[in-house]
Amino acid sequence: MPEDVRAALQGVIADLKRIPDVLAVSIVRRDGLPIVHSLPKAMNPKKIAAMAAAIVGTSEMAAVEMGQGDFIQSIVDSHGGKLLATGAGEEALLVTMVKEDANMGLVLLSVDRAVQTIAQLLDGDELLQTEAQT
Amino acid sequence: MSDVRPSEASRARTGIPVLDERLKGGFPRPSTLLFFSDKPTEKRLFAEHFAVEGAKAGEGALYVDFYRAPQLARRELGQFGHFAPDQITFVDAISSQLLMPSTEPYRVEDVGDLRGIIETVERAIEERRPSRVIVDSMEFLADRFPKEDVLREWRRLIDVAHRAGSVICFLFINWTYRDRDLQEIRQMSDFVVEFQSSMRGGIVRNTMRISEVGDGGVQTSWIPYTFKDFIGVTVYFPRILVTGPFNAGKSTVVRSLSEKAISIDRMGTTVAFDYGNVNVMGIEAELFGTPGQERFEFIFQIFAREVSGVLLVVDATRTEDFDRAKHMLELVGPRIPYVVLANKSDLPGALDPEAIARRMDLPAGTPVIPTVATASRGVRDALLVLAEMIIGVR
Numbered sequence: 001m002p003e004d005v006r007a008a009l010q011g012v013i014a015d016l017k018r019i020p021d022v023l024a025v026s027i028v029r030r031d032g033l034p035i036v037h038s039l040p041k042a043m044n045p046k047k048i049a050a051m052a053a054a055i056v057g058t059s060e061m062a063a064v065e066m067g068q069g070d071f072i073q074s075i076v077d078s079h080g081g082k083l084l085a086t087g088a089g090e091e092a093l094l095v096t097m098v099k100e101d102a103n104m105g106l107v108l109l110s111v112d113r114a115v116q117t118i119a120q121l122l123d124g125d126e127l128l129q130t131e132a133q134t
Numbered sequence: 135m136s137d138v139r140p141s142e143a144s145r146a147r148t149g150i151p152v153l154d155e156r157l158k159g160g161f162p163r164p165s166t167l168l169f170f171s172d173k174p175t176e177k178r179l180f181a182e183h184f185a186v187e188g189a190k191a192g193e194g195a196l197y198v199d200f201y202r203a204p205q206l207a208r209r210e211l212g213q214f215g216h217f218a219p220d221q222i223t224f225v226d227a228i229s230s231q232l233l234m235p236s237t238e239p240y241r242v243e244d245v246g247d248l249r250g251i252i253e254t255v256e257r258a259i260e261e262r263r264p265s266r267v268i269v270d271s272m273e274f275l276a277d278r279f280p281k282e283d284v285l286r287e288w289r290r291l292i293d294v295a296h297r298a299g300s301v302i303c304f305l306f307i308n309w310t311y312r313d314r315d316l317q318e319i320r321q322m323s324d325f326v327v328e329f330q331s332s333m334r335g336g337i338v339r340n341t342m343r344i345s346e347v348g349d350g351g352v353q354t355s356w357i358p359y360t361f362k363d364f365i366g367v368t369v370y371f372p373r374i375l376v377t378g379p380f381n382a383g384k385s386t387v388v389r390s391l392s393e394k395a396i397s398i399d400r401m402g403t404t405v406a407f408d409y410g411n412v413n414v415m416g417i418e419a420e421l422f423g424t425p426g427q428e429r430f431e432f433i434f435q436i437f438a439r440e441v442s443g444v445l446l447v448v449d450a451t452r453t454e455d456f457d458r459a460k461h462m463l464e465l466v467g468p469r470i471p472y473v474v475l476a477n478k479s480d481l482p483g484a485l486d487p488e489a490i491a492r493r494m495d496l497p498a499g500t501p502v503i504p505t506v507a508t509a510s511r512g513v514r515d516a517l518l519v520l521a522e523m524i525i526g527v528r
Binding site: 005006009027029030031032033035036046047050051053054057058061091092121122 | 333334335336337372373396398406407409411420422432433435436437439440
């Protein structure tokens with residue numbers, strides 16, 4: 001049931017947003033398309049999704065090139081805050097924006113839990129086709 | 135169908151230009167359409183869009199709704215754009231089910247009486263002579279009455295609508311009928327519009343396909359679509375890849391097609407990707423531009439998924455890059471529609487499309503379109519040609 005999956009993903013986002021340091025969250029597909037998000041109006045979810053995919057794709061390649069093994073996450077550290085792009089199973093990425101002075105221990109723990117849930121929700125979901133009758 | 139060829143003016147436009155073009159201006163009047171799907175939402179979206187599109191053009195529509203109160207249906211139709219309220223007449227089949235009073239001119243008194251239901255609809259068609267009629271939906275009747283009776287009344291409704299010159303749309307989900315009955319229902323129709331949705335990685339994709347019943351008619355591929363408030367149904371390509379060799383003008387193509395584009399570039403060359411959102415001729419598309427240099431080829435692994443079509447940009451003056459262009463096409467994957475943009479066609483030494491097709495050894499019929507992306511020349515045509523290829527031939 002696609003609607004159930006989406007509702008469950010919304011739930012994952014809601015849980016993360018309960019942490020005061022978390023500013024915005026988006027779940028995107030690894031090929032750069034937004035799945036569900038709770039981003040401020042000023043942010044374009046499509047652009048964020050594409051950029052997160054490019055960041056992760058590039059980071060993964062770098063990790064492989066440098067012989068550092070499997071990719072876990074990219075952290076973009078800026079003066080105004082941090083952006084975490086974390087692998088969430090085969091299909092998805094979790095994008096989390098946090099305050100600059102965030103308690104990263106708590107954030108990373110919650111992100112880790114969230115990506116496991118997302119992976120469970122989406123990886124079982126093989127192509128769900130509803131063939132129209134002909 | 136009548137053998138008189140109706141002029142474009144007598145056709146019922148869908149309001150989606152690429153489809154209307156395919157349909158030579160819209161669905162012919164009169165005609166019978168069958169909207170087919172497994173789930174209720176999808177076909178209704180298109181039916182509502184079709185009714186409102188008529189109302190916006192000043193045509194009358196009749197909406198037979200077995201599920202919603204007319205007040206509610208009116209409000210929902212408002213999401214498709216503004217129209218004069220009296221352009222759409224409702225046949226109210228709800229108030230009697232709820233034992234409520236109705237202010238609608240056409241009211242089904244007893245939903246247990248098939249003949250009575252159809253008579254009410256017939257009367258509404260004969261009196262209002264609407265340009266478009268929506269029956270939402272036939273499975274409501276198929277679930278309640280014997281098949282033979284439903285099919286007989288269905289035919290009768292088609293006759294009445296035909297005489298009134300209406301395009302009549304029957305929404306239908308098959309839950310009970312056999313293949314043979316379905317075949318018969320298809321044969322009663324002039325066009326079948328099928329709807330389908332799939333989900334992959336948490337994202338739902340909707341597609342539809344239009345087939346004219348009988349030989350040699352219109353037949354589209356599965357067309358991806360989406361719904362937008364106040365616009366209604368639009369054709370939607372979630373990913374058009376813009377690719378080609380280094381310095382061919384890919385970023386400029388993305389920029390010239392999009393209202394707002396972003397480019398992740400350093401020192402004049404794209405290092406990650408370009409992105410732009412396009413709205414043209416009732417088509418919405420997301421453009422993803424790739425880098426051209428080989429060292430950024432890994433970007434293809436990220437973005438070359440679920441690609442609707444490719445704009446392959448080449449520098450028309452640089453034959454030495456043509457092999458690279460073909461290689462990039464292979465990176466995207468097989469059997470994906472593509473158009474070649476012969477860019478910088480205003481420069482001295484630019485090859486003409488035929489020469490480029492020959493040099494690149496392109497399959498016969500591959501469109502090669504001369505463009506000057508810096509002046510936005512030809513790029514929009516190229517996108518429309520690609521859109522038509524994706525939507526399907528004939």
